[in-house]
Amino acid sequence: MEKNNIPAESRQKAIDYKKNIAGKFMLVEGAKIKSRVDGSDFCVTRKIDGHLQCLFYQDGTAYMLNSGGNQIADDLRCIHAFAESMQQAGVSSVVVAAELFMPKQGGRPRCADVKRALADPAQRNELRLAPFDILEVNDEPWKADHYKYTHAQLCKWFQGDDVIPVDMMTAESLEEVQTIYDEWVECQGAEGLVIHSDSHIICKVKPRHTIDAAIVGYTTGDKGVRDLMMAVRREDGLFQVFAVGSGGLSDEARLCLLNRLSQQHVESQYILSDSRGIAYQMVKPEIVFELSVIELVAKGNDDKVRTNALLTFDEEKGWLMNGMTPGVSAFGLVFEREREDKSPTPSDIRISQLTDLCPFEEQQATMGKLEKSQLLERRVFRKISGDKIMLHKFLIWKTNKERTGRYPAYIFFHTDYSSGRKDILKRDMSYSSDEQQIRSILASEMESNIKKGWEEVA
Numbered sequence: 001m002e003k004n005n006i007p008a009e010s011r012q013k014a015i016d017y018k019k020n021i022a023g024k025f026m027l028v029e030g031a032k033i034k035s036r037v038d039g040s041d042f043c044v045t046r047k048i049d050g051h052l053q054c055l056f057y058q059d060g061t062a063y064m065l066n067s068g069g070n071q072i073a074d075d076l077r078c079i080h081a082f083a084e085s086m087q088q089a090g091v092s093s094v095v096v097a098a099e100l101f102m103p104k105q106g107g108r109p110r111c112a113d114v115k116r117a118l119a120d121p122a123q124r125n126e127l128r129l130a131p132f133d134i135l136e137v138n139d140e141p142w143k144a145d146h147y148k149y150t151h152a153q154l155c156k157w158f159q160g161d162d163v164i165p166v167d168m169m170t171a172e173s174l175e176e177v178q179t180i181y182d183e184w185v186e187c188q189g190a191e192g193l194v195i196h197s198d199s200h201i202i203c204k205v206k207p208r209h210t211i212d213a214a215i216v217g218y219t220t221g222d223k224g225v226r227d228l229m230m231a232v233r234r235e236d237g238l239f240q241v242f243a244v245g246s247g248g249l250s251d252e253a254r255l256c257l258l259n260r261l262s263q264q265h266v267e268s269q270y271i272l273s274d275s276r277g278i279a280y281q282m283v284k285p286e287i288v289f290e291l292s293v294i295e296l297v298a299k300g301n302d303d304k305v306r307t308n309a310l311l312t313f314d315e316e317k318g319w320l321m322n323g324m325t326p327g328v329s330a331f332g333l334v335f336e337r338e339r340e341d342k343s344p345t346p347s348d349i350r351i352s353q354l355t356d357l358c359p360f361e362e363q364q365a366t367m368g369k370l371e372k373s374q375l376l377e378r379r380v381f382r383k384i385s386g387d388k389i390m391l392h393k394f395l396i397w398k399t400n401k402e403r404t405g406r407y408p409a410y411i412f413f414h415t416d417y418s419s420g421r422k423d424i425l426k427r428d429m430s431y432s433s434d435e436q437q438i439r440s441i442l443a444s445e446m447e448s449n450i451k452k453g454w455e456e457v458a
Helices: 008-020 030-036 077-089 111-119 147-157 174-187 251-261 435-449
Strands: 026-029 042-047 051-058 061-066 093-101 128-137 168-171 192-196 203-206 209-221 224-233 239-245 288-293 295-297 307-314 318-326 329-331 334-338 374-385 388-398 410-418 425-432
Touching: 008 051, 008 061, 008 093, 026 030, 030 174, 030 203, 042 147, 042 174, 042 203, 051 077, 051 128, 061 077, 077 093, 077 128, 077 147, 093 111, 128 147, 147 168, 168 174, 174 192, 174 203, 209 239, 209 251, 224 251, 224 288, 239 329, 288 329, 374 435, 388 435, 410 435, 425 435
Parallel strands: 026 203
Antiparallel strands: 042 168, 042 192, 051 061, 051 093, 093 128, 192 203, 209 224, 209 288, 224 239, 239 307, 288 334, 295 329, 307 318, 374 388, 388 410, 410 425
């Protein structure tokens, strides 16, 4: 079906499925299955590292939409096979959730393989669909008392090579679930498991992965350090911020880190606030920690590309902003130990630690013209002393371009002019994703620079 003919209702169903169902599976570490998973009568499915899709079939026509409600392909052999299976089953309409994946000899499928195959005419028809859920049948919501009935229906419909329901095994106890995990994930290298039970809480189970990263900022709490900002490093030397948190740190470690980091403060153009609205204090990138994560995500439930800040560290100027870039968010973050044997070099805290686990999405092209920036605040002050003229100009801009992933949401700009100074013109910029934070920066700069004798002129 042509993109322009796809019903808006179908697009919304695809978006809502990821946001309201698949995106709300409970994340569980593989080593904690017995303590975190409840219920009985378990159905365990193999998690496939592919692209989530919703397949729609209506009276002989089939099409596929991703979790953003967009059609990425309409001429794949697996889509035609899906339509043929529905025709043979005598179903007039159906909506099915599936993973689009690329089979791989001697290893598990990877989501990056799907992107490469879609771009290569010679590989496109090698792509497969792995259905795992049913949303609607004959324009009615699909209802099943237990997932085993859903999987049984999928197996009844799809028996070919191009459309293959996800592997499933049943288990009567958590010990049996753990055995399946050990076999599929630990031995065979599967991405993870999805566990269904009579409790109706769906669990996504993955192994924990370790990453070495540098501390680049922190906030404080009652017991010392509250949260740490962590970054890896690209081959070009830029630091990429990808995670904040402090899970796993003892009270003693929090206090010790506070004492050390308080001696490493530096200035920063990049401003990030924690959940309380308090800005992270940026520090020299000297301390490397080994972190562990359960999951890295390159796209949110809204299908928007996750972006990370790119920073340069300058010994004199501190942290300088280099824009935003496609990246990841980290879930299940735990601080394991300090790596005193490592330093914050592109080899010791290499970015490939992230991309090997979760390839970054490509930067989405901006459609049409960029939104115009909006000037939120403009304050200009003048002071004249003899033949010396001094000016301070403060600006706050709302870029309206943050969704592109290339621009911050707010920019503070300060111009300092003094006719009698060797360095006549000085400029300074700061960036933030929060309007309250950027206005706090303005207030602080005005308090520091505008004293007695200054006159506001604009």
